[in-house]
Amino acid sequence: MSLFSGQDVVDHDCARTGDTLPPQRATLPRTASDHGYSTAIFSENPSFSARTGFHHEVDTVHDDIQSKLRFSEFSPSGYLTDPSPRTLLSLAGGLLSRPRRVPNALNTVYAAYRRFAGADPSYPHHGRRVVSHLNTYLREQSGPTLTVTNLLDPHNPYYGTPPGVGNDHTDEEREALRLAGTNLLYLLTNEEPPRAVREGYGDWERFYRAKAELYRLFAREGDRVLQRWARDTAAFRDSLVVVLGDHGQLFGADGMVGHHTSLHPHGIHVPLAVDPPADWDRGDRSITAPVSIAGVGSALTGVAAGEITTTEQLVTAIGADSRGPTGRVTACVDGPTLSLPPLYENSRFDDGRIDELAVRKVASIGPDHVDVYRCPWERTDIEATAYTYGPDERSLTPDRETPPPPERVASWLTRQHDPTATAERQVDARLEALGYR
Numbered sequence: 001m002s003l004f005s006g007q008d009v010v011d012h013d014c015a016r017t018g019d020t021l022p023p024q025r026a027t028l029p030r031t032a033s034d035h036g037y038s039t040a041i042f043s044e045n046p047s048f049s050a051r052t053g054f055h056h057e058v059d060t061v062h063d064d065i066q067s068k069l070r071f072s073e074f075s076p077s078g079y080l081t082d083p084s085p086r087t088l089l090s091l092a093g094g095l096l097s098r099p100r101r102v103p104n105a106l107n108t109v110y111a112a113y114r115r116f117a118g119a120d121p122s123y124p125h126h127g128r129r130v131v132s133h134l135n136t137y138l139r140e141q142s143g144p145t146l147t148v149t150n151l152l153d154p155h156n157p158y159y160g161t162p163p164g165v166g167n168d169h170t171d172e173e174r175e176a177l178r179l180a181g182t183n184l185l186y187l188l189t190n191e192e193p194p195r196a197v198r199e200g201y202g203d204w205e206r207f208y209r210a211k212a213e214l215y216r217l218f219a220r221e222g223d224r225v226l227q228r229w230a231r232d233t234a235a236f237r238d239s240l241v242v243v244l245g246d247h248g249q250l251f252g253a254d255g256m257v258g259h260h261t262s263l264h265p266h267g268i269h270v271p272l273a274v275d276p277p278a279d280w281d282r283g284d285r286s287i288t289a290p291v292s293i294a295g296v297g298s299a300l301t302g303v304a305a306g307e308i309t310t311t312e313q314l315v316t317a318i319g320a321d322s323r324g325p326t327g328r329v330t331a332c333v334d335g336p337t338l339s340l341p342p343l344y345e346n347s348r349f350d351d352g353r354i355d356e357l358a359v360r361k362v363a364s365i366g367p368d369h370v371d372v373y374r375c376p377w378e379r380t381d382i383e384a385t386a387y388t389y390g391p392d393e394r395s396l397t398p399d400r401e402t403p404p405p406p407e408r409v410a411s412w413l414t415r416q417h418d419p420t421a422t423a424e425r426q427v428d429a430r431l432e433a434l435g436y437r
Contacts, residue, residue, distance in 0.1 A: 001014040001015075001019070001021055001025070002292065002293040002294040002297055003028065003148065003242070003244065003293050003294070003296060003297040003300075004021060004025060004026050004027065004028050004029065004054065004148075004297060005021075005025040005026070005027050005028075005294070005297065006027050006028065006294055006297040006298035006301050006321070007025070007294050007297075007298075008292065008294045008324075008330045008332065009330075009332035009334070009412070010330060010332060010362065010408050010409055010411075010412035011408065012025055013412065013415075015332060015333075015334035016334055016337075017047075017337055019052070020051075020052050020053035021052060021053030021054055021056060022053065022056075023053075023056040023057070026053075026054075026056040026057040026058075027297075027301055028146075028148075028297050028300055028301050028304065029056070029057040029058050029146065029148075030056075030057040031301045031304045031305050032144075032146040032240075032304035033057055033059070034305075035144075035304055035305055035306060036143065036144055037143075037144045037145060037146045037240070037304060038059050038060075038141055038143065038144070038145045038146070039057065039058045039059045039060075039145075039146045039147070040058060040059060040060045040061070040062060040137055040145070040146075040147045040148075041054055041055075041058055041061055041062065041063070041147070041148050041149070041150075042062045042063075042065065042130050042131075042133055042134045042137070042147065042148075042149040042150070043062070043063045043065065043130070043149070043150040043152075044063075044064070044065040044066040044125070044126050044129075044130055044150075044152050045063075045150045045152050045155075045246070046063075046064075047246075048063070048150040049061070049063035049064070050063055051063075060073050060137070061073065062133055062134075062137065063075060064077045064078070064111075065126060065129055065130050065133055066114075066125075066126050066129075067107065067110065067111040067114055067115075068103075068107040068110070068111070068129075068133075069103075069106055069107060069110045069129070070100075070102075070103030070106050070107055071100075071103060071132075071133045071136040071137070072098075072100045072103045072104050072107060073098070073100075074094060074095075074098040074100070074104045074107070075107075076091060076094075076095075076104070076107055076108040076111045076112075077111045077114075077115070079091035079094070080111055080112055080115045080116075081115075091108065095108065121160070122160045122161075122167070123160045123161060123162055123163060124157050124159065124160060125152050125153045125155065125218070125221075126152075127151050127152065127153040127221065127222055127225040128163070128225055128228075130149060130150075130151065130152075131149070131151075131225050131226075131228075131229045131243075134147060134149050134229075134241075135229065138239055138241070141238075141239070143238055144238040144239075144240070144277075145238060145239045145240065146239075146240045146242075146304060147239065147240075147241050147242065148242045148243075148244075149241070149242065149243045149244075150243075150244065150245070150246070151222050151225065151226070151243050151244065151245055151271060152245070152246070153218050153219070153221045153222040153225065153245075154215065154218050154219040154222050154245050154248075154249075154271055155218075155245065155246055155249075156249060156258070156259075157178070158177060158211045158214040158215055158218065159174060159177040159178050159214070160174075161214070161217060162217060162218065162220075162221035162224075163221075165217060165221075169210075170200070172196070172199045172200040173200040173201065173210065174200075175196045175199075175200060176196045176197045176199070176200030176201055176207060177200070177210065177211070177214070179194065179196055179197060183257045183258060184257060184258055184260065184337075184338070184357075185349075186204075187256075187257050187258075187353065188343065188349040188350055188353045188354055188357075189348055189349055189350060189353075190350065191348075193207065204252075205252070208251040208252045208257070209251070211251050212251040215249050215251070219271070222245065222271055226243060226273050229243075230275070237277060237278040237279065238277055238278075239275070239277065239278075240274075240275070240276060240277060240300070240303060240304070241273075241274070241275040242272075242273070242274050242275075242296075242300065243271075243272070243273040243274075243275075244270060244271060244272045244273070244293070245270050245271035245272070246259075246270065247259045247267060247268065247270060248265075248266045248267045248268060248269045248270070249266065249267070250262055250264055250266045250267055251266075253266050253393075260333070260335050260336060260337055260357060261333045261334075261335030261336065261356075261357050261359055261361060262333065263331055263333060263361055263363040263370075263372055264394060265389055265390070265391065265392060265393065265394060266392070267333075268331050268363070270293065272293075272296065274296070274300070274314075276303070276311060276314065280309075280310060280311050281310060281311045281312070282311070283311065285311055285312070285315045287315060287318065287319060289319060289367065290322070290329045290365045291318050291319060291322040291329065292322040292329050292330060292331065294321070294322070294330075295318050295319070295320075295321040295322025295323070295324075295329070296318055296321075296322070298317070298321035299314055299317035299318040299321050300314075302314075302317055326364070326406055327366070328364045328365055328366045329364075329365040330362060330363070330364060330365070330409070331362070331363040331365060332360070332361065332362050332363075332412070333360070333361045334360050335357050335358060335359060335360070336354075336357040336358050338357075340354065340358055340377070355376060358376060358377045359374045359375060359376050359377065360374070360375050360377070360412070360413050361373065361374045361375075361413075362405065362409045362412070362413060364405065364406075364409070365389070368388070369386050369387065369388060369397055369400055370386070370387045370388070370389050370394070371384060371385075371386050371387075371400075371402045371403070371405075372384070372385045372386075372387060373405045373409060373410075373413060374413075375413035375414055379414075380414040382405060382410060382413055382414065384402035384404075384405070385402070386398075386400035386402050
């Protein structure tokens with residue numbers, strides 16, 4: 001959302017599961033289209049797909065790639081979610097009417113196999129396939145092209161090992177590793193680990209160390225995918241290619257597991273690669289200060305508009321646009337991702353731990369200190385804590401007097417969550433997409 005809009009979360013307010021990108025926020029692809037670029041996205045991530053609004057102002061959407069062996073814009077998996085005579089008839093019509101009939105037919109068979117056979121891949125991500133589809137698209141293009149690709153390899157779940165990497169886990173350990181989805185729930189209790197974790201690893205600490213090692217393996221697989229891809233980029237002279245991940249992951253740091261409501265460095269460092277047009281200066285450029293995805297999106301919008309035409313200008317713009325008028329980088333988390341009432345009503349869970357997750361947080365990142373502001377849900381009191389951040393850790397700075405948050409930050413933190421507001425925003429987006437005002 002921040003990349004496409006060039007805005008921080010506190011401005012675009014699309015931070016929760018189920019939020020969709022409104023058409024008016026699709027600034028980057030719209031600017032690119034207005035200036036003669038062909039535009040496309042590539043993803044196996046359902047949160048970065050047409051279903052969440054990322055088709056707005058984009059010429060071709062290549063999502064659901066986890067269900068598509070062959071390159072094609074047509075996605076059969078949606079027809080197979082709840083098959084009926086009507087949806088199967090629509091699927092047949094799509095197969096006959098869309099280009100690339102043979103790949104579409106193969107993809108349909110493959111998607112059906114995954115859906116109905118319960119096929120569980122030994123490695124849960126498909127970064128090599130995603131980048132292969134990206135390359136196929138780029139080779140078919142002529143003229144300037146903007147592509148945004150989500151690389152999901154560093155993302156959970158963490159089980160199995162990447163292609164070509166040996167798997168030395170026992171059967172008990174593999175079963176335990178597949179319980180990733182329950183980690184957050186167990187974080188809210190004082191219970192012992194479930195049986196599979198006890199049998200595979202004994203305790204949570206050893207379990208999380210194993211998860212962390214898989215995370216590093218998965219991240220290195222993402223690096224390998226990008227390195228292989230980089231060897232082919234010289235052929236794409238007019239292409240502006242952006243590849244990025246979602247977030248980091250915590251394995252017990254600060255008592256947190258996952259990527260939900262933590263602003264720890266482990267959670268907010270994001271994989272990112274930008275490949276500019278081939279005639280730009282290819283000399284190395286390093287940005288050692290923090291930058292934001294919103295700043296990257298704003299700078300790339302300048303590239304698409306023809307206002308930024310050199311590598312040096314792009315690097316300078318990313319830094320300046322990330323800092324904004326306050327001179328500090330903003331990072332946000334909005335939690336929890338689980339529904340609260342059932343948690344509070346279940347005596348199994350600890351209310352205090354739920355409260356720790358039921359917060360909005362904003363980090364105001366400066367050169368020396370990071371001020372973190374938090375506000376519990378359904379309250380308006382803002383708490384502030386100062387930290388010193390390192391590359392891999394953070395430490396409290398108790399002697400720092402934290403300034404009040406900027407007004408726009410305070411407004412976002414204290415805004416009451418209203419589930420109907422999300423629905424209304426989605427309806428507004430659909431009406432605007434149809435041309436209504």
